[in-house]
Amino acid sequence: MNDNSHYTIYAYDVERKPLYKPKKGFLTEIEAVLRCFQINLAPHSIHKVVAYKCSKCGKWHIGHHNNIVLTEPERQKIRVKFEHFKVINNIK
Numbered sequence: 319m320n321d322n323s324h325y326t327i328y329a330y331d332v333e334r335k336p337l338y339k340p341k342k343g344f345l346t347e348i349e350a351v352l353r354c355f356q357i358n359l360a361p362h363s364i365h366k367v368v369a370y371k372c373s374k375c376g377k378w379h380i381g382h383h384n385n386i387v388l389t390e391p392e393r394q395k396i397r398v399k400f401e402h403f404k405v406i407n408n409i410k
Contacts (some may be wrong), residue, residue: 324374343377344369348407350378355400363388366396 325338344350350369357367357380366386369378386392404410 324372341372341379343372343375343379345377347371347378350380351403352409354380355396355403358388358396359393359400366392 324341326341327336328339329337331337344353347369354367354369357363364387366383366388367380368383369380371377372379388396
């Protein structure tokens with residue numbers, strides 16, 4: 319794959335070659351940030367994710383944040399921010 323800038327690695331084949339899938343694009347920052355909160359607060363999530371605006375397509379994508387491990391104190395901070403985010407954006 320020559321241009322993998324809009325793809326992300328999701329696994330490796332038996333020869334250790336990366337397998338790609340298209341990146342999920344969100345039309346608004348609110349949609350992307352909301353999805354980040356959902357992922358970061360899921361019990362199976364290990365590393366924190368953040369939203370970023372793509373300079374290539376103009377959509378919002380989600381990526382890992384410097385491999386920050388989601389400890390319980392970190393999740394608690396995220397829960398507080400999520401509650402604040404919901405109030406500001408009128409999300410129930």
